[in-house]
Amino acid sequence: MKYKLFLILTFFIVQSLAAQDQPFKAGAALRVITPDPLLPVSGGIGTPKKTTQKQGDLFARALVLEKGDVRIAIVNVDNLGWPAALGNKSRAFIKGIAPENILIGATHTHSAPDAYGFQNEKGESAVDLKYLDKCVQQIADAVNEAVKNLEEASLKIAVGEAKGKIAYNYYADQLYDPRCGVIQAISKSGVNKGKPIATLVNYAIHPEVLGSGRGILSPDLCGPLYERITAQGGGIALFMNGAQGGMVTADVRLPDGKEANDWEECKRIGTLLADEAMRIIKSATLQDNPTIFCSSKKIEFPVDSEIMRYILKNSPIKNEMAGENRIATRLNLLNIGTAQILTIPGEALPNIGYYVKRHMNTEQPFLFGLTNDAFGYMLTKVDFNSFKRYEYVSRTSLGEMTGEIYIEEALRLIKESPAAQHEK
Numbered sequence: 001m002k003y004k005l006f007l008i009l010t011f012f013i014v015q016s017l018a019a020q021d022q023p024f025k026a027g028a029a030l031r032v033i034t035p036d037p038l039l040p041v042s043g044g045i046g047t048p049k050k051t052t053q054k055q056g057d058l059f060a061r062a063l064v065l066e067k068g069d070v071r072i073a074i075v076n077v078d079n080l081g082w083p084a085a086l087g088n089k090s091r092a093f094i095k096g097i098a099p100e101n102i103l104i105g106a107t108h109t110h111s112a113p114d115a116y117g118f119q120n121e122k123g124e125s126a127v128d129l130k131y132l133d134k135c136v137q138q139i140a141d142a143v144n145e146a147v148k149n150l151e152e153a154s155l156k157i158a159v160g161e162a163k164g165k166i167a168y169n170y171y172a173d174q175l176y177d178p179r180c181g182v183i184q185a186i187s188k189s190g191v192n193k194g195k196p197i198a199t200l201v202n203y204a205i206h207p208e209v210l211g212s213g214r215g216i217l218s219p220d221l222c223g224p225l226y227e228r229i230t231a232q233g234g235g236i237a238l239f240m241n242g243a244q245g246g247m248v249t250a251d252v253r254l255p256d257g258k259e260a261n262d263w264e265e266c267k268r269i270g271t272l273l274a275d276e277a278m279r280i281i282k283s284a285t286l287q288d289n290p291t292i293f294c295s296s297k298k299i300e301f302p303v304d305s306e307i308m309r310y311i312l313k314n315s316p317i318k319n320e321m322a323g324e325n326r327i328a329t330r331l332n333l334l335n336i337g338t339a340q341i342l343t344i345p346g347e348a349l350p351n352i353g354y355y356v357k358r359h360m361n362t363e364q365p366f367l368f369g370l371t372n373d374a375f376g377y378m379l380t381k382v383d384f385n386s387f388k389r390y391e392y393v394s395r396t397s398l399g400e401m402t403g404e405i406y407i408e409e410a411l412r413l414i415k416e417s418p419a420a421q422h423e424k
Contacts, residue, residue, distance in 0.1 A: 022068035024289050026185035027149030028198035028236040030061045031138040033078065034217070035113060035131050042080055043110035043212030045307065045396060047120050051111075052215045055263045056223030058112055060139045061238045063185065063198045064097070064146040065336065067292045072334060073102045073143045074200065074368075076238045077135070078219040079115050081374025082106040084329060085319045086115060086136055093140035096147055100296040103332055103343060104139065105240050105371035110208040111218040117315035125316055132317070153197060155337045156184040158284040159364045162276040166269055167205040169350065170247040171389045176350050177204050177243065177357075180273070181366040182281040183339060184234065199234035201225065201277045202366045204242030204353065206249040209266045218263075221250060224270030225277075232278055241369040243344060243353025245377045246393045290337030291421050299409045300328045301375065304399030308376065327398070329373040331406075333413045340420040341366040342410055345373035349393070352378060352403050356410050361419035378403045 034057045040048035058078040065072045073094070082104055091099040106115075115135075117127040162180035169175040181202035187195050207220035219226070222239045229237035250269050252259045303309050303325050312319065312327065319327065334341040340362035344353075347369060357365040377393040380403040385394040 023152045024154070024292070025066040025150040026153035026197050027064045027146040027151060028062060028185070029142045029145035029149060030059050030236055031142040032057045033060050033135045033138050034058045035128070038217050039113040039128050039131060040126060041111045041212050041217055042114035042116070042118060043208065044080070045118055045311070047118070048114045048126055049212045050215060051217045055210070055216050055218040055266070058217070058219055059226070060135065060142050061236060062142040062146040063200060063238055064143060064150060065185070065292055066150055070292050070294060071097050071101060072292060072294050073097050073146065074238065074240070075102070075104045075139055075143060076240055077104060077106050077139065078109050078222060079106045079112040080108055080110060081370055082115055083317060083319060084373045085317050086132060087372065089136040090139040093137065094143045097143070100330060101294045102143065103368060103371050105368050106374055107207055107219065107222045107239050108241050108244070108370055109218065109220040109222060110212045111210050111216055111220055116311065117317040118311065119314050123314050127316060129316060151190070151197070152188040153185045154188055155287040155290045156186060156281050156284040157287065157337050157339045157364055158182050158280045160280040162203060162273060162280070164272050164276065165251045166273055167248055168251045170249050176248040177353055180277055180280055181339070181364065182277045183336060184281050186286070196233060196235035198236040198238060199229050199277065199281070200238040200240060201229070201273065202240045202242055202368065203273060204244035204248050204350070204369065206244055206247065209250045209252055209261055209269065210263070211261060214261070218266070221266045221270035221273070224267040225274045228271045228274035229278065234278060240371070242367045243348040243350050243369055245347035246349040246379070246390065248350060287337045291335065293335040293418060294332065295413065295417050296330050296332045297409070297413060298328050299331050299405065300326055301398050301402050301405055302326055305395065305397060307395060308398050327375070329375070331409055331413060332372065333417050335418065335420045338362065338420050338422065339364045339366055341368060342414070343371040344369045344378070344406070346370065346375040346378045348378040348403065348406065349383065352380060352407060356407060359411055360414055361417070364420065375402070378406055380404060
C-alpha cells in the first residue's frame with residue numbers, strides 16, 4: 001500500500017515538473033458581432049427598444065492561455081448577459097479546449113440585442129434567434145483563431161485602485177469596489193517580442209451610460225476602453241465585469257444634479273478606465289513562465305422568483321440545465337500566475353464580492369461577473385427584500401438563497417484548489 005502511494009506521488013511530482021518545463025503560451029482574437037441591419041436593444045426584463053443608430057461595434061473577444069496540457073479560453077461578449085444555453089453552443093464548435101475550461105462572460109452593456117428571449121405580458125418574445133446563432137459561431141471562431149495564434153509569452157498581473165470619476169453605487173455612493181485587476185500577456189519572440197498580445201481589464205461597473213431607451217446600439221463605455229488600450233499598445237483588449245450588482249453604475253453625475261448620458265461620456269469613462277488599467281499594470285513584475293490551473297463544478301440554485309420562473313419557462317432560448325423550479329450552472333476557479341479568478345453567474349452585490357475576494361488564495365483576486373450565465377441579481381438573505389432600495393434587485397433575482405449558495409460553493413471551490421503562484 002505504501003509502495004503504491006509512493007508511485008502515485010512520484011507520478012504527480014513528475015507530471016508537475018514536466019508541466020514546469022512546458023512554455024507558457026497566449027493568443028488572442030476578436031470578432032465583430034454588430035447586427036446588420038440594426039436590432040432592438042435590451043436593458044433588462046421587458047420588450048427590447050428600437051434602435052436607429054449605432055455608436056461603436058459590438059465584439060466577441062477571446063484570450064487563450066496554455067501551459068503543458070492545460071488550455072483555457074476567456075471570452076467577453078458585448079451584451080447584457082450571455083446564458084449558458086448560448087455559451088454551450090459555442091463550446092461545441094471550439095476545438096482543442098475542454099468545454100469546462102471555456103469562460104464566456106458578458107460586459108453587461110444595456111445597448112445590445114436581447115440574448116435572453118425576454119417575453120411581454122402575452123408571453124411573446126422579440127428575440128432574433130438567427131442573430132444569436134451568428135454570434136454563437138463568431139464566438140467559436142474567435143476562440144479557434146486565438147488557439148491558432150498561440151505563441152510563447154510571459155505575463156504581467158496587477159490589482160490596484162482605479163482613480164477618478166468612473167463608478168459609484170446608485171443606492172449608496174461608496175458601496176462599491178474601486179479595485180481594477182489587469183492581466184497582460186506579453187510576446188516573447190518574433191517581431192512583436194516584448195509587446196502585449198492582449199490586456200484584460202476586470203472592474204465592476206454597469207456599462208449603461210447610454211441605456212436602452214435612446215435608440216442607440218453600442219458597447220457603451222467598453223468600446224472606448226478597447227480602443228484606448230489598443231492605441232496605447234496593449235494589444236487586443238478584453239473587459240470582464242465584476243461584482244457590480246445593486247447598483248454599481250457609471251458615474252455620469254453632473255454638478256447640477258443632472259446626468260451625462262451620451263457618447264462623449266462613454267468615451268470619457270471608458271478612456272479613463274483604460275488609462276487607469278494601463279497605469280496599474282505598467283510597473284508590474286514580469287512573470288516569465290507562469291503556471292495556470294483551471295477547475296470547475298456544477299452548482300444549483302432554487303428559482304423562487306415568479307418572474308424568473310416565467311422567463312426560464314417561456315424563453316425560446318432553452319437552458320438544458322433548468323429543472324422544475326431549479327437551475328444549474330458552472331462555477332470556475334482559475335489560477336493564472338499570481339492571480340486567482342472566480343466566476344459569478346450573475347450580478348453579485350458588492351458585499352458578496354468583497355467577502356469572496358477576502359477568502360481567495362492570492363493577493364491578486366479577480367471576479368468575473370456575468371460569466372458562464374447571467375441569472376440576475378445575487379443577494380445574501382439578510383439583504384433580500386430587507387429595505388425599499390432593494391425591492392427591484394430582489395424581484396429580479398432567483399431568490400433569497402442565491403447569494404448564500406454562491407458564497408458557500410465558491411468558498412468550497414477555493415478551499416479545494418491550490419493557491420495562486422507566488423511571485424519569484
